[in-house]
Amino acid sequence: DHPVTIKQRIVSVLAVSVMCPFALLFIAEDATESQGYSMWQYLGLRREAIIPAAVLPLLVTMILFLGPLYMTYLDYWNESDTVCQGKKFRVTPSTVHILWLRNYIVAPFTEEFVFRACMLPLLTPCLGTTSSIFICPLFFGVAHIHHVSEKLRFRKRGDESIWLPAIFQFFYTSIFGAYSAFLFIRTGHLIGPFLSHAFCNIMGFPELEMIPQYPPNQRAIIWTLLVLGLVMCVALLAPVTNPDYYESLFYVDQQLVKV
Secondary structure: OOHHHHHHHHHHHHHHHHHHHHHHHHHEOOOOOOOOOOHHHHOOOOOOOHHHHHHHHHHHHHHHOHHHHHHHHHHHOOOOOOOOHHHOOOOOHHHHHHHHHHHHHHHHHHHHHHHHHOOHHHHHHHHOHHHHHHHHHHHHHHOOOOHHHHHHHHOOOOHHHHHHHHHHHHHHHHHHHHHHHHHHHHHOOOHHHHHHHHHHHHHOOOOHHHHHHOOHHHHHHHHHHHHHHHHHHHHHHHHHOOHHHHOOHHHOOOOOEOO
């Protein structure tokens, strides 16, 4: 989280993001006259149905977080600031802007662009849409455990305390990766996964261990909203992301690249 390190990593990931479309273009084959889509359209950078593609996936993601959103509401109005005070991340004014830029703009955009927009057009012609949704996130999950090598090198903690969080992070980032890949393939747009990713970074992983600190009546509401949000998200996800609404190219033509 050092500002210098953050700036260096922002430059490096932006450089990789610029290189990825060229790598994709290098192995792409020419489209026939009946296809005629540009590479950028396959990467989800297109105008067709962009407003619903931005709003609806984000709305479904927010429904999934009904419980954490209610907890955030309670914390905001808690004048004593005693509930969940341990989860606050304090930064100096000089670093807060670079952290905000990294967490909510650069990281969501570059990760979605590389791991969804540039990777899924490579996988779907060979594996199909369903398999690609579950295989693509594995690369995304592995990319989130690189801190293990640094921690092992400096041995700041025991092996167990290093590997268990890394394994947990691999699983939940892979699950989110599958969710984001589903959004990208179904809508054919990058903006929906990007906004949903940014929102999830803002909310963080639901802090279920903090629920017992709330009063009993509020705990009941939180658990109800957690379950309701999950059920509603599962029920709405498929109909809200109907490819017909977005003219998704993944359901029109899957022959962008030669595998």
